[in-house]
Amino acid sequence: MGNEVFLKLTGIRKSFGGVHALKGVDLEVRKGEIHCLAGENGCGKSTLIKAISGVHSVDSGRIEIDGNQVEKLKPIDAIQMGIQVIYQDFAVFPNLTVAENIALNGEVLRGKKTVNWKQVKKTAKEAMALVGANLDPDMRLEMLPVAGKQMVAICRAIINDCKLLILDEPTTALTDKEVQKLWKVIRGLKEHGIAIVIVNHKLDEIYAIADHLTILRNGSFVSTGKIAEYDEERFTRDMTGHDVDHAKYRPVLSKEEVFRVEHLSLKGRFEDVSFSMNKGDVLGITGLLGSGRGEIGEALFGITPPESGKIFLNGNEIKVNSVNDAIQNRIGYVSEDRLTEGLFINKSIQDNMMAASIQRYFHGIKLDTSEMSRATASLIEKLGVVAPGGDVPVRTLSGGNAQKVVIAKWLNTNPRLFILNGPTVGVDIGAKAEIHSILRELAKEGIGIIVISDDMRELLQNCNKIIVMRNGRIGEVTDNNAERIEL
Numbered sequence: 001m002g003n004e005v006f007l008k009l010t011g012i013r014k015s016f017g018g019v020h021a022l023k024g025v026d027l028e029v030r031k032g033e034i035h036c037l038a039g040e041n042g043c044g045k046s047t048l049i050k051a052i053s054g055v056h057s058v059d060s061g062r063i064e065i066d067g068n069q070v071e072k073l074k075p076i077d078a079i080q081m082g083i084q085v086i087y088q089d090f091a092v093f094p095n096l097t098v099a100e101n102i103a104l105n106g107e108v109l110r111g112k113k114t115v116n117w118k119q120v121k122k123t124a125k126e127a128m129a130l131v132g133a134n135l136d137p138d139m140r141l142e143m144l145p146v147a148g149k150q151m152v153a154i155c156r157a158i159i160n161d162c163k164l165l166i167l168d169e170p171t172t173a174l175t176d177k178e179v180q181k182l183w184k185v186i187r188g189l190k191e192h193g194i195a196i197v198i199v200n201h202k203l204d205e206i207y208a209i210a211d212h213l214t215i216l217r218n219g220s221f222v223s224t225g226k227i228a229e230y231d232e233e234r235f236t237r238d239m240t241g242h243d244v245d246h247a248k249y250r251p252v253l254s255k256e257e258v259f260r261v262e263h264l265s266l267k268g269r270f271e272d273v274s275f276s277m278n279k280g281d282v283l284g285i286t287g288l289l290g291s292g293r294g295e296i297g298e299a300l301f302g303i304t305p306p307e308s309g310k311i312f313l314n315g316n317e318i319k320v321n322s323v324n325d326a327i328q329n330r331i332g333y334v335s336e337d338r339l340t341e342g343l344f345i346n347k348s349i350q351d352n353m354m355a356a357s358i359q360r361y362f363h364g365i366k367l368d369t370s371e372m373s374r375a376t377a378s379l380i381e382k383l384g385v386v387a388p389g390g391d392v393p394v395r396t397l398s399g400g401n402a403q404k405v406v407i408a409k410w411l412n413t414n415p416r417l418f419i420l421n422g423p424t425v426g427v428d429i430g431a432k433a434e435i436h437s438i439l440r441e442l443a444k445e446g447i448g449i450i451v452i453s454d455d456m457r458e459l460l461q462n463c464n465k466i467i468v469m470r471n472g473r474i475g476e477v478t479d480n481n482a483e484r485i486e487l
């Protein structure tokens with residue numbers, strides 16, 4: 001098993017009005033192969049998938065499925081040839097049961113007038129056994145977590161002789177553990193000879209699951225090959241079109257203290273935490289979940305204030321007993337969960353960017369909206385936010401651009417200390433590098449930057465000092481920068 005090509009696309013082109021979403025894309029997927037399709041947001045991945053599944057008719061190019069060239073592929077043809085797609089929303093029915101979601105479609109498709117409920121349940125159970133999913137067939141889908149709904153969608157996809165299973169960004173809403181479980185299921189399907197295409201742009205996940213990788217950029221085919229042919233440098237270059245600066249952050253050493261904490265404690269969360277930062281420092285805090293790593297950030301921003309200890313900002317002791325205290329002292333904070341805590345996703349970029357500094361734009365009772373638009377435009381420019389303008393809602397932005405909006409919101413408060421928890425979670429590799437360079441620049445300007453992260457590669461590259469938390473205490477402090485320049 002393995003070398004026989006199941007799907008071959010050559011020179012696929014597709015435009016929507018003036019938008020050239022696909023400009024001649026090739027893709028070759030073999031039976032029993034796990035093939036990752038990668039590329040930055042908007043590069044055409046979903047459009048390509050919809051071309052394979054017959055949802056979009058292509059403008060030109062060749063589609064060969066199982067050795068046969070197909071003209072004018074319709075969704076029903078694709079399904080009959082064994083192609084199944086799981087889109088990001090899974091398209092499951094919340095008010096139906098697990099068994100109904102998996103097997104009802106098949107019953108209806110077979111043109112039965114009455115539904116054989118026994119058969120529905122039996123089919124569903126068989127599919128779950130094959131996939132290795134262990135769900136209650138009578139449970140209503142709305143009761144299941146995202147990962148459960150996804151399993152149901154996979155079960156439904158494979159019951160009718162599936163030969164190619166395509167998953168569009170299947171891991172975005174999953175926890176690490178759920179991702180591992182998904183990979184196990186996918187590997188099982190591969191063993192059955194099913195070809196699998198996974199849209200994904202996270203390098204770590206791609207390394208964990210892919211046999212082959214194809215990279216698109218801006219609607220164009222860039223490269224394809226075995227996963228072993230891609231190291232991080234090549235992956236980044238092919239994804240972004242340029243070399244990303246992998247040089248470690250090496251600030252000029254300064255004796256000017258920016259921030260210091262002494263013996264900070266909060267019962268049950270962390271104990272006796274002391275550290276200091278000088279101008280130019282980007283401090284990393286890491287550790288396992290629950291080690292105190294995130295808890296320190298929340299304490300310094302006054303969400304759960306410390307019970308004892310001292311905090312000094314630019315040499316002066318400050319009290320942080322509430323979020324308001326933190327903001328008054330010009331401390332900015334980007335939480336781990338920007339979508340629920342950091343952003344009003346239905347509001348415009350401008351509303352979000354101005355949200356933490358709105359007082360500044362009041363003249364008496366009148367808001368200076370033209371000053372606000374000017375500030376927004378300059379932040380968009382400074383942070384390189386890709387958007388048609390400041391008035392578009394944040395929900396239309398990619399993860400990286402949304403995160404830049406959160407960062408801009410705090411920058412506009414002129415922070416003296418800026419704490420970021422998971423600053424690049426769910427962010428494209430290109431935008432990730434841009435966010436890192438923004439943080440380095442801010443540190444050089446003298447803003448204290450604290451990055452809380454479990455991404456060791458991110459910390460080693462961007463922080464000159466790293467604290468490892470263990471059981472609420474500082475376990476280790478690493479000076480990541482032996483070759484720092486002395487002033």
Ligand SMILES: Nc1ncnc2c1ncn2[C@@H]1O[C@H](COP(=O)(O)OP(=O)(O)O)[C@@H](O)[C@H]1O
Nearest residue numbers: 016019021039040041042043044045046047048
């Ligand atoms: N139905 C559509 N109508 C107009 N433009 C579209 C449509 N679908 C996608 N596009 C555009 O095509 C490009 C590729 O989009 P998409 O395939 O969704 O990218 P990806 O999945 O890689 O993020 C984008 O510029 C997007 O705005």
Ligand SMILES: [Mg+2]
Nearest residue numbers: 045046047168
């Ligand atoms: Mg997409």
